[in-house]
Amino acid sequence: MEVFAHAGVAHQPLSMSQLRGVSAPRLALGGVRLLQAVTQASRAMGAFRPDACLVTGGYVSAPVVLAARLRRIPVVVFLPDVVPGMAIKTLAPLASRIAVSFPNTRDHWIHSRQVVTGYPVRPEFHSASRERGREAFRIRADRTVVMVMGGSSGARSINYAISDMLEPLLHHADVIHLCGEPDEPRLRSIRSGLGEHLRTRYHLFKYLHRGIADALAASDLVVCRAGASTPAELPMVGVPSILVPGSFAGGHQRQNASVLTDQGAAITIPDDALIGSSPTDPSALWPTIKSLLQDPARLQSMRDASQRLARPEAAENIVSLLRSVAGKSG
The missing domain is CATH 3.40.50.2000 (Glycogen Phosphorylase B;)
Structure with missing residues (x-):
């Protein structure tokens, strides 16, 4: 949160926590928290009205992707590491496109909607x-x-x-x-x-x-x-x-x-x-x-x-991908 505040970026926190354990009470609590987070994300999207949604993995991405799909907002999943984690593998079928940072991701995971964009770095x-x-x-x-x-x-x-x-x-x-x-x-x-x-x-x-x-x-x-x-x-x-x-x-x-x-x-x-x-x-x-x-x-x-190996155009590639799934140009 401090990073967003310092950069002056508007943000909406979600009441979401990582699922720990597989007992019935924990699964039930996880399901309730997921529904709450989906509702929060959906309300935020209703106010913000985005043309596309970009997620980078982790458990907090799940309610965001679900809310975006419910609102028919196209989703781009960005994979920062070479090998995807469980969250990205699970959410990939719901994505319009999957932006991967490195070509050798395909040695570990192949998906029909993958695009190699590079990893965007700070200015x-x-x-x-x-x-x-x-x-x-x-x-x-x-x-x-x-x-x-x-x-x-x-x-x-x-x-x-x-x-x-x-x-x-x-x-x-x-x-x-x-x-x-x-x-x-x-x-x-x-x-x-x-x-x-x-x-x-x-x-x-x-x-x-x-x-x-x-x-x-x-x-x-x-x-x-x-x-x-x-x-x-x-x-x-x-x-x-x-x-x-x-x-x-x-x-x-x-x-x-x-x-x-x-x-x-x-x-x-x-x-x-x-x-x-x-x-x-x-x-x-x-x-x-x-x-x-x-x-x-x-x-x-x-x-x-x-x-x-430098990919200075990575950020531009991801922006172009977002514009593409949103049906926008320029």
Whole structure:
């Protein structure tokens, strides 16, 4: 809700919760909540009078799609990940078209109404600047930069691995580290214990409110998870990456990572290999980072491969699809 409010986008919350358990009382309660949410969604559509409806999956999409169909409003289902979840598979038969982010979705799921649109990225990725990013972090143009991030709340396995290898890594590169809130105090303490020369090379943040695209563009290598936006955002700035897919969400991140690794734009390291037998064993990560930093030709090849995967027209493709199902042009 805060995101919509901050962006000034009108929104209507729905009284809908995920179904947990299959006992009769829980199923009955889930059915009642679904009907309530369908009613709320239908009333909102009656006031807003949309020409088309776009949903992106998750249990909250169900009442929206049902309300749209009851009002004969065409529906476009957008699949952000490579592999669809249960909600999208269930709602797909009710959709006029299904927009998929990546071509290799068809290796896992084929539907007659699929259209490959690409994954729309934020406007800042269309104008990202390596020079502006370096200036923002006060990093010289001739320095190598490794960016590390683990999503909005960080990634503990990545954070532990990076902290254990931090000193040798800082001898090779400046590090921009978006660590999330839970690990920040520990990492801040480690940073304060570094010598001044290395400390100035370690740029530690919980997260960035703005400038994330410039930070990525300023980097020579990125270490991160493989969320839905990763295979779209990294190619927009053409940066090579080491991906550490999370094991949650049904393993979707492993398939997301394959979008980049299959084309030579990234290397994937399993999360369990990253931490090994203890949370401070970076055996799989540090040799990989060091090898890449010492091989400029391979980094350039990965950068080129990443740039070839960029889909800057993705948002326009989805808008065109919505106009098409709504019977509008221009």
